[in-house]
Amino acid sequence: MFKEMHDLFRWAWLIPALPFLSFLLIAFVTKRSKGLSSTVSILAILTSLGMAIAIVIGIIRSGAEIVEHPVISSVNWLNIGGLKIDFGTVIDPLSGMMLFVVCLVASMVQIYSLGYMHGDKGWSRYYAYQSLFASSMLGMVLATNLLQLFIFWELVGLCSYLLIGFWYFKVSAREAAKKAFMTTRVGDFGLLLGILFLYTKFGTLDFAALSAILNNNFQDIALIGTASYVTVMAFLVFMGPVGKSGQFPLHVWLPDAMEGPTPVSALIHAATMVVAGVYLVARMYFLFDHADPIALQFVAGLGAFTAIFAASIAIAQDDIKRILAFSTLSQLGYMMFALGVGSYSGSMFHLMTHAFFKALMFLGAGSVIYAMHHKQDIWEMGGLWKKMPITGWTFFIGIMAISGVPPFAGFFSKDEILANALHNGHPIIYGVGLFTAFLTAFYMSRLFFVAFCGPEKPENHPHESPWSMTIPLMILAFFSVVGGWAALPEHNFAYFVHYLPLGHEFEHEAIDWGLAGISVLAGLLGIGLAYIIYIKKAIAAESIVARFPRIYKLLQNKYYVDELYLWIIKYVMGGLANVLYWFDIYVVDGIINGIAFITRGSAKTLRRTSTGQLQTYAMVFFFAVVVIFMVFAFGEGQLTSLNPLATLGGVK
Amino acid sequence: MNLSNLSVGLSTYLLVGAMLFSLGLYGVFAKRNIIAILMSIELMLNAVNINFVAFNRFIWNQKIDVHYILTGHVAALFVIVVAAAEVAVGLALVITIYRNRQTTNVDEFNWLKW
Numbered sequence: 001m002f003k004e005m006h007d008l009f010r011w012a013w014l015i016p017a018l019p020f021l022s023f024l025l026i027a028f029v030t031k032r033s034k035g036l037s038s039t040v041s042i043l044a045i046l047t048s049l050g051m052a053i054a055i056v057i058g059i060i061r062s063g064a065e066i067v068e069h070p071v072i073s074s075v076n077w078l079n080i081g082g083l084k085i086d087f088g089t090v091i092d093p094l095s096g097m098m099l100f101v102v103c104l105v106a107s108m109v110q111i112y113s114l115g116y117m118h119g120d121k122g123w124s125r126y127y128a129y130q131s132l133f134a135s136s137m138l139g140m141v142l143a144t145n146l147l148q149l150f151i152f153w154e155l156v157g158l159c160s161y162l163l164i165g166f167w168y169f170k171v172s173a174r175e176a177a178k179k180a181f182m183t184t185r186v187g188d189f190g191l192l193l194g195i196l197f198l199y200t201k202f203g204t205l206d207f208a209a210l211s212a213i214l215n216n217n218f219q220d221i222a223l224i225g226t227a228s229y230v231t232v233m234a235f236l237v238f239m240g241p242v243g244k245s246g247q248f249p250l251h252v253w254l255p256d257a258m259e260g261p262t263p264v265s266a267l268i269h270a271a272t273m274v275v276a277g278v279y280l281v282a283r284m285y286f287l288f289d290h291a292d293p294i295a296l297q298f299v300a301g302l303g304a305f306t307a308i309f310a311a312s313i314a315i316a317q318d319d320i321k322r323i324l325a326f327s328t329l330s331q332l333g334y335m336m337f338a339l340g341v342g343s344y345s346g347s348m349f350h351l352m353t354h355a356f357f358k359a360l361m362f363l364g365a366g367s368v369i370y371a372m373h374h375k376q377d378i379w380e381m382g383g384l385w386k387k388m389p390i391t392g393w394t395f396f397i398g399i400m401a402i403s404g405v406p407p408f409a410g411f412f413s414k415d416e417i418l419a420n421a422l423h424n425g426h427p428i429i430y431g432v433g434l435f436t437a438f439l440t441a442f443y444m445s446r447l448f449f450v451a452f453c454g455p456e457k458p459e460n461h462p463h464e465s466p467w468s469m470t471i472p473l474m475i476l477a478f479f480s481v482v483g484g485w486a487a488l489p490e491h492n493f494a495y496f497v498h499y500l501p502l503g504h505e506f507e508h509e510a511i512d513w514g515l516a517g518i519s520v521l522a523g524l525l526g527i528g529l530a531y532i533i534y535i536k537k538a539i540a541a542e543s544i545v546a547r548f549p550r551i552y553k554l555l556q557n558k559y560y561v562d563e564l565y566l567w568i569i570k571y572v573m574g575g576l577a578n579v580l581y582w583f584d585i586y587v588v589d590g591i592i593n594g595i596a597f598i599t600r601g602s603a604k605t606l607r608r609t610s611t612g613q614l615q616t617y618a619m620v621f622f623f624a625v626v627v628i629f630m631v632f633a634f635g636e637g638q639l640t641s642l643n644p645l646a647t648l649g650g651v652k
Numbered sequence: 653m654n655l656s657n658l659s660v661g662l663s664t665y666l667l668v669g670a671m672l673f674s675l676g677l678y679g680v681f682a683k684r685n686i687i688a689i690l691m692s693i694e695l696m697l698n699a700v701n702i703n704f705v706a707f708n709r710f711i712w713n714q715k716i717d718v719h720y721i722l723t724g725h726v727a728a729l730f731v732i733v734v735a736a737a738e739v740a741v742g743l744a745l746v747i748t749i750y751r752n753r754q755t756t757n758v759d760e761f762n763w764l765k766w
């Protein structure tokens with residue numbers, strides 16, 4: 001059984017290779033033909049999806065075998081001195097899950113784009129980028145070592161940049177693309193340092209080898225004060241996810257990234273790329289596990305803070321895509337703190353369910369924006385449910401899923417995270433998570449009630465989107481409903497995807513229905529509050545705003561983080577730059593110019609000796625020979641005293 | 653008068669050589685005509701030739717080297733050959749310069765200065 005599957009798993013490299021081939025085909029061959037470009041791209045990703053499904057089935061049928069023995073097939077890529085880097089694929093439940101999620105969302109988004117991007121001038125370019133993105137993301141998921149992962153990590157960053165700035169004629173899109181690229185670069189620098197540090201210390205970047213070294217015979221040495229090597233490495237590696245997955249100080253790029261086409265936001269900035277950071281932490285979990293507990297506590301704390309921070313901002317936003325963007329940030333925080341509190345399976349489970357329902361909601365928002373002719377303010381919408389029934393119903397499923405209402409997908413994953421947080425001894429984080437769940441339910445229902453219910457606006461003439469857009473919505477809605485049921489069977493999601501330190505028996509907690517009840521209650525409370533405010537209008541939203549104008553303003557302006565960064569850049573970095581500029585102009589350039597002046601001055605003087613008079617030259621030559629002769633003949637002693645080498649004792 | 657006592661020693665030859673060399677050197681430094689300078693260089697070369705031949709004659713020791721050695725003579729011949737070649741090239745240059753500049757005065761040969 002396992003042997004046959006083994007052969008299948010060896011072909012996993014085709015999954016990223018096919019979209020890459022499609023990227024090359026579109027870029028070099030079919031660029032001029034719109035129909036061909038999209039067909040090639042969609043066929044490639046659908047084939048990959050088929051293979052991913054086959055692999056997932058293979059993993060499920062292999063059972064416990066694959067959990068303990070991941071299938072790694074790799075070829076040597078480069079071998080310089082001691083540096084040996086492989087390129088390969090690793091198939092274990094974690095990568096299998098990611099393959100399925102990425103392929104599914106990517107293919108849905110590409111089909112959806114047939115409708116959404118209809119008539120766009122950059123059609124072929126769009127599909128080329130989409131294929132490149134799918135290929136890099138899948139390659140990253142399958143990476144067997146940190147360097148391979150880092151290469152694909154940067155490639156998805158590049159695709160994100162290209163797709164955010166897809167409508168490059170818009171200044172805001174260009175600026176957002178640059179911001180995204182540079183902000184994530186800050187984190188990537190830390191990640192690169194971490195990779196180098198790991199390499200110098202352990203001499204390998206292979207996940208399996210690193211894990212074996214850390215598990216078996218590693219003596220951790222204190223490096224700075226109480227911080228050990230492994231702890232420093234863990235913090236450095238974590239910087240990458242902070243940038244990529246939009247954790248607190250580097251979250252600023254994600255809301256701006258909404259400048260890209262909406263399907264791109266669904267694919268890259270909700271479902272797949274932004275969870276790359278979470279995936280990396282999960283892949284490197286052994287590192288965090290062996291580091292000082294403070295590393296995981298930091299991950300948990302930062303995640304929980306990001307979760308509640310972003311959720312509170314989302315309450316006061318009016319742009320449909322920005323609400324979803326902050327919701328994404330908040331849910332990414334959820335996944336991070338789940339990892340931090342040791343809920344590895346819960347985090348990955350939430351990653352999967354979130355990918356389904358958040359991609360669904362983004363595509364739903366895209367459908368709305370398409371129908372509203374690019375209006376994005378939820379207050380300009382209203383009563384869309386009747387006009388766009390499919391979008392409305394699927395969006396409703398998304399809202400239910402993210403709010404954690406059973407039996408939708410979000411319920412199971414969120415519940416598992418919260419239960420683990422409480423059971424692993426993190427009551428504060430549990431509280432924050434619960435409150436975030438309440439906020440999430442509130443702002444998502446607010447979005448839904450304002451945009452889809454209520455009175456219709458006479459100036460809008462919305463109509464249901466074409467089939468190419470609604471079918472992906474329905475498929476994703478299906479997964480948003482049933483995705484969570486993976487937690488139910490005996491050999492459930494957590495049975496396959498879990499962290500297995502060496503010599504530990506894995507035990508999985510069953511669903512704690514009491515705790516689940518509390519989190520469902522928090523979700524329903526949020527929905528109910530939104531219902532009272534925005535449907536019944538029992539409490540006027542304006543009066544709340546009027547009561548707390550400061551807080552509302554603070555939230556609406558996203559806690560002024562962007563402004564703070566601008567201030568820092570303008571005054572702190574700008575001031576420093578001015579000082580350095582002065583230093584460069586007057587000191588560095590002064591030294592360079594000074595050397596040049598001295599050379600020129602001495603040359604001006606010395607060139608007078610070059611008279612062009614043959615006889616002068618001959619005379620100088622002759623007398624120099626005479627002097628040297630005299631010195632040799634009469635002054636052996638004087639000569640050695642003149643010799644600089646002799647004074648140094650180099651010549652006898 | 654015992655003529656054998658009047659034999660000329662090595663230092664005499666070297667003195668003649670040094671005098672010739674100094675004459676040549678003076679000529680090189682002081683003459684303005686390029687042809688005179690070339691002639692002075694020839695003088696210096698010939699002074700060296702005298703030294704070569706003289707050293708060859710006087711340093712030869714019959715008791716050590718049974719056969720008469722010719723090293724100095726060969727060197728002198730070599731110098732003569734090289735000097736002939738040098739004069740050929742030198743005079744060719746002089747003629748060319750004269751054709752272009754209508755001068756043989758080295759003071760005016762200064763177009764390679766700074």
